[in-house]
Structure formats: C-alpha cells, structure tokens
Amino acid sequence: MQKMVKGANVGLAELSEDVGSVMMSLGWSSPTGEGDADVSVLLLDGNGKVRSDADFCFYNNPIAGDGSVQLLGKTPTADGSEDRISFDLDAVPPDVEQIVVAASRYGGSRFGDLNDLHLTLADSSGDSLVQFSIEDAGAVSAFIFGELYRRTGAWKFRAVGQGYESGLGGLATDFGVDVDDDAGEEDREQLSEKESGQQEHQDDAPQAVVPAPRAPEPAPAVDDETTPPEPKRRARPRTAKKKVTLPKTAKKSLAENDSWRTARLFPLSPLKNDRERETRATSVLLSVMTQVPAFGRRLMAGFGAPAGRMETFTEVSLPHGDSPRRPDGVIRVERAGKLWTALVETKTNGNALKPDQVQAYMDIAARRGYEAVITLSNDVALEGSPLVDVRIDGRRKHKVALWHLSWAEVAHQAQMLIRHEGVDNATHAWLLQELLHYLQHEHSGCHGFQNMGAAWVPVRKGIDDETLCQGDPRATEVIESWERLVRQVCLRLGGELGQKVLPVQRAKRGTDPRTRRAGLADTLCSRGRLDAELRIEGTPGTLAIAADLRTGKLRTSIEVAASEQGYPLNRAKRLIRQLASAPADLHIETIVAADGVGPRGTLERLRPEPADLLPKDGGEIVGFRLSLFKGMGNGRGSAESGFIRSVDEAVDRFHALVIAQLETRGTRRTGDEVEAAR
Numbered sequence: 216m217q218k219m220v221k222g223a224n225v226g227l228a229e230l231s232e233d234v235g236s237v238m239m240s241l242g243w244s245s246p247t248g249e250g251d252a253d254v255s256v257l258l259l260d261g262n263g264k265v266r267s268d269a270d271f272c273f274y275n276n277p278i279a280g281d282g283s284v285q286l287l288g289k290t291p292t293a294d295g296s297e298d299r300i301s302f303d304l305d306a307v308p309p310d311v312e313q314i315v316v317a318a319s320r321y322g323g324s325r326f327g328d329l330n331d332l333h334l335t336l337a338d339s340s341g342d343s344l345v346q347f348s349i350e351d352a353g354a355v356s357a358f359i360f361g362e363l364y365r366r367t368g369a370w371k372f373r374a375v376g377q378g379y380e381s382g383l384g385g386l387a388t389d390f391g392v393d394v395d396d397d398a399g400e401e402d403r404e405q406l407s408e409k410e411s412g413q414q415e416h417q418d419d420a421p422q423a424v425v426p427a428p429r430a431p432e433p434a435p436a437v438d439d440e441t442t443p444p445e446p447k448r449r450a451r452p453r454t455a456k457k458k459v460t461l462p463k464t465a466k467k468s469l470a471e472n473d474s475w476r477t478a479r480l481f482p483l484s485p486l487k488n489d490r491e492r493e494t495r496a497t498s499v500l501l502s503v504m505t506q507v508p509a510f511g512r513r514l515m516a517g518f519g520a521p522a523g524r525m526e527t528f529t530e531v532s533l534p535h536g537d538s539p540r541r542p543d544g545v546i547r548v549e550r551a552g553k554l555w556t557a558l559v560e561t562k563t564n565g566n567a568l569k570p571d572q573v574q575a576y577m578d579i580a581a582r583r584g585y586e587a588v589i590t591l592s593n594d595v596a597l598e599g600s601p602l603v604d605v606r607i608d609g610r611r612k613h614k615v616a617l618w619h620l621s622w623a624e625v626a627h628q629a630q631m632l633i634r635h636e637g638v639d640n641a642t643h644a645w646l647l648q649e650l651l652h653y654l655q656h657e658h659s660g661c662h663g664f665q666n667m668g669a670a671w672v673p674v675r676k677g678i679d680d681e682t683l684c685q686g687d688p689r690a691t692e693v694i695e696s697w698e699r700l701v702r703q704v705c706l707r708l709g710g711e712l713g714q715k716v717l718p719v720q721r722a723k724r725g726t727d728p729r730t731r732r733a734g735l736a737d738t739l740c741s742r743g744r745l746d747a748e749l750r751i752e753g754t755p756g757t758l759a760i761a762a763d764l765r766t767g768k769l770r771t772s773i774e775v776a777a778s779e780q781g782y783p784l785n786r787a788k789r790l791i792r793q794l795a796s797a798p799a800d801l802h803i804e805t806i807v808a809a810d811g812v813g814p815r816g817t818l819e820r821l822r823p824e825p826a827d828l829l830p831k832d833g834g835e836i837v838g839f840r841l842s843l844f845k846g847m848g849n850g851r852g853s854a855e856s857g858f859i860r861s862v863d864e865a866v867d868r869f870h871a872l873v874i875a876q877l878e879t880r881g882t883r884r885t886g887d888e889v890e891a892a893r
Contacts, residue, residue, distance in 0.1 A: 219347040219361075219374040227304075227363075227370045230345065231338040233586075233614070234370065235305040235553070236521050238337045241318055241360055242297040243329040250329045251752075252318040254298040255383065256284050257390045259313040264391030266310065271392045277636075282512060282522030283307045284314065289717055290517075297335075301516035302363065304370050305551050306523065313364040315375075315390065319357040319383035326352035326378065334360045336372060339519035339555075339586060340614040347374040356382040459644045460637040480649040483656045492563040492660040494529070496653075497543040497591075500625065501527035501559070503650045504546075507643045513628050515546065518557065518587055518618045523550030533558075533579050540575050546589070556585040562592035563622075563660030570603045573617070577605050580615040587616045595621045595664050595699040599728030623663035626654045627706040635713030664703045665859060667696045678743040678764045690736035693745075698732075700859055701747040701760070704866055712751070719748035719757055739764075749866070754874050760866065762847060762858075769861055771869035772842035774806065775877060783836050787825040790839055794818060797873050802842040803828065808835040843869050 217225060227234040241254055258270035258280050265271055272279035277286040283306040287299040300316065307314070316334070320326060332349035352358055355378030362373050379386045481499050504511035504527060511525050528545040544559035558576045562568055568590050576588045594602055596619040605617060632638050633647040654661045670689035677683030683690065701718050709716035720731075739745060743765040749758040754773070761770040777786045787805075794801065797818055805813030805828045813830050821827055830836065845868075848861040 216343040217345045219345050219372075221347075221349075221374055221376040224371050224373040225345060226366075227344070227372060231342065233338040233340050233342075233519075234344075236301065236303045236339045236519050236555075237344075237363075238339075238341075238517070238519065239300045239302065239316060239361075240297040240335045240337070241300075241316070241333075242335070243326075243332045245329050250324070252298075252320045252324075252326070252329075253383075254286060254300065254316070254318045255387075256286070256300060257315040257317070257387070257392070258284065258307075258311045259315060259390060260310055261312045263313065268393055270311075271387060278509075278512075280307055280311060282508075285512065285516045285522075287513075287517050289715055299517065301519075303521040303523075303550065304363070305553065306521055313362055315359060315362045317357060317359045317383075317386055319386070321356065321383075325354045325356055326358045327354050332358075332360075334374070336361075340616040341519070341618075342614070345372060345374075347376070349376050352376075353378050355380050357386045359386070459639070459641050460634060479652065480646070481653040483653060483658045489564050489566055489660070492658075493543060493561045496563050496659060496661050497559065497561045498529045499650065499653055500591075501529065501544050501546065503646055507632075507638060507646055509638050509643070510629065510632060510647060513632065514620065514625065515548065515557075518589060519616060520546070520548050520555050520557070520587075521550040521553075523548045523555075525549075533583070535575055535579055540579060542576055542579075543591075556580075556583075557587040557589050557618075558585060560588065560590050562590075562594075565593050565660075565662075565666050567594070568592055568603050570605065573603045574605050577607075577615055577617060581608065581613055584613055585615065587618055590617070590619045591622070591625075592619075593622055593661070593663050593665060594619075595623065595702045597695060597698055597702075597728070600695055600732075621663060621703070621706075622654060622661040623703045623706045625661075626651060626663070627710040629654070630710030631713065634710070663707075664696075664699050667700070667858060668692055671696065671858075674739075675764050678740075683740050685737040685740045687736070687740065690739050691732055694732045694735045694739060697745045697747070697762075700862060701749070704863065705749060707863070708749070708751070708866065708870065714752040716749055716751050719750050721748075751870070751874070755877055758866070758869065758874065760862065762862070764847075767847045769845045769847050769865045770842055771845075771865050772840055773869075773874060773877075774838055774840050776838045777836045783829050784826055786836060787828040790828075791818070791822060791825045793876055794841075794873070795876075797876060798843065798868075800843070801873060802844070804840040804842070805830060805836055806838040806840060808837045841873055843873065 217230065219225070227237065243250060243252065253274050255274075256272040256279065257265055258272070260266055269276070270279055272284050272286060274286070277288075278284070283303040285301045287301055289298055298318070302314065318326075326332065329352065332352055334345075334347040335343055336345045337343045347361055349358075349360070357379035359375045359377045359379070361375050363370055364373065365371075379389075481495075504514060505525050508525070512520075512522060515525070516522075525546065525548050527547070529543065530541055531545050532539045532541055534540075542558040543561040546557045546559060548555040558580055560568065560573055560576055573588065573590060580586075580588050590602065592602070596602055602619055603617075629647045629651045633644050633651070638644050638647065653659050670692035674683060674687075674689050674693045677687070677689075698718070705716040705718055743763065745760075745762040745764070747760045749760070751758060755775045756773045759770075759772045759774075761772075762768075763770070775790075777783075778789060781789070790803070794803075799817065799819035801818040802815065803818060803821055804815035807813040807830050813834070813836070814828050816827055828836075828839070843865070845861060845865045848857045848859075
C-alpha cells in the first residue's frame, strides 16, 4: 500500500490490474466518539464543473453517474466506522474528467475537532492501494480528501487535503452546483412535507423528496431598494424523478376474517429440510436482485461489482476434480463487454458455513477467472475474526475476493429502500416488500444471528459460580457473539428508523481487533458484564446496553445534558415534561459536576416532586442518566425467553418510550461531554 502526502498523485494502473472498479473509504475519530460527517462526491467535466445538479452525490442522492458512483454509507471498523464509496471507473460517463471526494460537518462542528482523518483506496479484490492521512484539517466545515481524474485515458488519484471555511454550500457552488441557501431548515422541512403530501394524494404512495444538502449560514441579502426581490427558489439539488416508498399505513384488508391469508409472491409453507430452505432463499433473493436494480446494486457495489446488467443463476454445475461442485448461486454483471462473476454459498436456519465448501469455490473461482465468492448466512462477520479460513495460493496471478453478507444486512437494505429512500416504481417497492415479508417469516430460516454459541452456557455458569478465569478462550467466543448481536441490532433498528445506527468502539485507533476482544473478555471474567453503546443519528446521546450475567438484568440507558438555561428546578421540570409518556419504572439519576453522584428515583415518584432530583448540597447539575431494567432470558435465543430476544426487546422499548421523547434540537451536550464535566 502506497502512503500519499498532500498534493501527490499516482496512476491506478501502476498499483493494480483490478482498477476497473475501486472502493474508497473515508474515516476519522473524535475524542468523544461522537464526531461525524457527511460524505459527498462531485462528478466534473473538462471545465471543472458539474454537468447538472444530478452530478452532486450526497446523503439524499447516493447514486450518480448512471450508477458508476454510489455512496454505501458507514461500515463498522475496529476503531468506529468508515464511509465507503464505490466507483465503477469503467462505467463513468466519458464526459466526466474528474471526481472530487469531500465531506462536510454541520451544527458548528469543524474537521479540526476530529482525529485520524484518512482516506484509503482499494481495488476490486479488496486490496488496499493507497492511504492518505490528514494531520491538521483546520477550523473548516467542509473538506476535500482527494480526487480521481483522467489523464490520457487512464485514471489517476490525487491526495488533495483542502478545506472550505464556507462549508458544503461554498464547496458545491465552486463546482457549479445550484444550491439554494436562502431557505432555512424549517422551510425545507415544510416544503418536503407539502410536496410529499401532494404526491401521496396523487399516487397513493408517499414520495421521497430530496432536500438541499446541509449547507452553511445563508448568504447575506443585498440591500438594494432598486433591485426587485428574486422569487424564492425551491431547495435544491433534487433528483430528476420521484421515488416510491411504501405507505406508512397499510390499506384495510378486504378479508372477511383474520383466518384469510393474502396470497404471497414467495410462498412460506413449511419446508422439509435445510437444503430446501437454502435453495428457495437463494433463488428468491437473486431473483429480486435482478428485477430491482437499485437493490441488486446496493448489495453488490460493496463487493466490487460494476454497475451494469445483472443476471443470476442457481444450482449451476462447475467442474472440480472427479466430481462437479454446485454452488447455491452465481451472479454475473456485464459492463462494457466485460463480465464480473461471483459464486454464492448460502446457509439458513443458523447453520454454519463449511470451510471445505468455501475453499472449493475459491479454487474454482480462481481457475475460471471469477472475481469473488460471496457467503450468505445468518451469522454476522467481524473484522479480524473470519467466519471461515481459506488458503490463498500466492502463485496464482488472478486474485479472488471472499466476502460475507448476513441475512440481517439483506433485510436492512430492503427496509432502507422501500421505507425510507425509495425505488424507481411501485412494482419494485412491492417486490421488496414481498422479499422482506419472506425474510422475516419464521419458516424462511433467514432470521439473522440467533445463537450465542456453544461457549455461552459454560461462561454464564462460570460467572455464577466464580470459576471463570481470565484468559479463558470461551470468554472471547462470547465477546465475539455479543459483538455480532450488537451489529445486528444496529442493522435492524437502523432499517426501522431510516437513520444511521452504529456500534461505538472505545478503542485506540489501530488496535488489533483480537487484542481488543481479549481485553474485553478479561473484563467479562472480572465483572461478569457485557457492555455496548449504539450511536443513533439525531439523538442527544449514545444508547448504552449492559447485560449483567451475575444478576440476570439488562440495563438500557442514555445520558443527556441538562439545559444550560434556567434554574436547576426548571431543568428538572423540563426533563419530566419531556418524559410524560415514558414508563413509570424509568430510573432517573442526576449527574453532578463534582463527583458524578446525585439523587435518583423512578419517574413515578419524581413526577409529582421534580425537586427531588436537585442535589442537596447545591452541586452543579451537568446531566441526567435515564435507565430501564429488564430480566435477561436464559436460553440461547431460539426460545421466547432467549437472551437475544431480550436484548432486541429492551432496545426497542427504550428507544420508543424514552429516546424518542427527548429533545434532539438545540444545543445539547453528549454523554461523553457530561462525563468530561464531572
């Protein structure tokens, strides 16, 4: 991997033969763990300007250039998360000469507040080609990381590292994007609601309206009485055509009674064995991927597949030694006369992937010049902990990438498209809804991570009788299962909310994942507790989950900052009013600046007496900790009382009944800032 410095450039063909499609990752960290930014990409012509506003690829327009550029969102890493962008360079329109990759912050935040800003570029097989680290971004709210550009028909990369004090609006305007900064955020929301309502009335399905990007302060008005005011423009940029999402509420059924069942595109009658489940699930998924291009592209772009015509196949026969092998599926994508091929190996119902099967498919793919092998199962992959170990023959020139996709990720992407982002037409939305219904049905076997593993029961018993010692490898297995469960909770909740939900990793950047998990395993042995934090976009703090294996209790909590205005009693009353519909057993604890210990009580007791939250010694209130407790299931997850089901229910209940009622606007400090103030 080549290290880049600011201003340096390099030809991609000099680094790898597989640069027809590349993957770029932008990453950063912050002292509080809360720092975030939005990634954007601009496609420019020979004059250094966008051809139209559609060439501005940002969070509400994630695909540009006829599908050649796609924002894939955030992916968890050992140090937090990275934003990934897929570039199908062979498919970039010929009149696009330059592709600028930038990011922006909002709400007064600056890139200088972030640490470890970096860009990584990888080829289609996943091998890292270049890395560009930014030492000091400065007090800017928009930043250009790098750019891809053509020279004599070949693509090159330049490490730019340029900041914009004028924010995203100034950056976009410089490259020719028509951005309306006159409309405030409230105006944009009202306009979006109005247009959504009009389209829903016309189409019987709400349409996704693309708002303007988060921009800096509005430009000052010109004080000229002789110049007539310009008519107020619509917030831009917007996509060229509306997208269809599902109605928020389903139409009333015409069935005579509840025993009548709607005919489904994918029938879900009980299947005889796991092989039948795998065959049907593979066929259903691959079929929908071809019929709904946005969905197929969303799943495959992260694996290096180009944007092009996709065909999928099941139960194919491929020669392998004395007997042929039959992978569960094959995916082929054609672009500009070139074929990209991936073999698919599927498992359902919690069955584990078999290393010998995956190894055979890797060997077949290498011999036949295929690009990838994709495994698909209920399990969730973790960095530094592969689900299967395969041998890579270094003597072979052709490289095959091994990727994993969980059924939870498939369901998440379907939810994001049909419920929040929208697809091109109503038929596509209906197909995705049928797929989602299939995946979530008990007979499909595609339920995601459902088993805490063989080490779960022995570790819980060892904690109960205090015989579990540090260094026990079974504790590390439980930590890995816990991380998989947390990742799946993030996918499920994010799909339901239409917001980014990511696990928070409190670890120093560059820490080896196995070393980090070994440290967490030792903590589990000594404290008997599993901990996790979820960062949910638009909430005033992180959602903390603590599973105490000694007491059998699950605790979900959030720390919110006290308002900086008003008297202490008014702050307490304001919090109680916000929680008017919260459960009576919600625990509220005051966080005091001096030692962090303050009064506490249940919401039921505090509603008539908010003054009980005030410290008796008059200490400074910096925040409040809100917590709910729930009994922890004893099973592995298959029973109604299972641990995994208990975690899902606890998170859902806490978000719906507590977090959703908290204020998210205005100046609020995060839980980490509360911690720093103690």
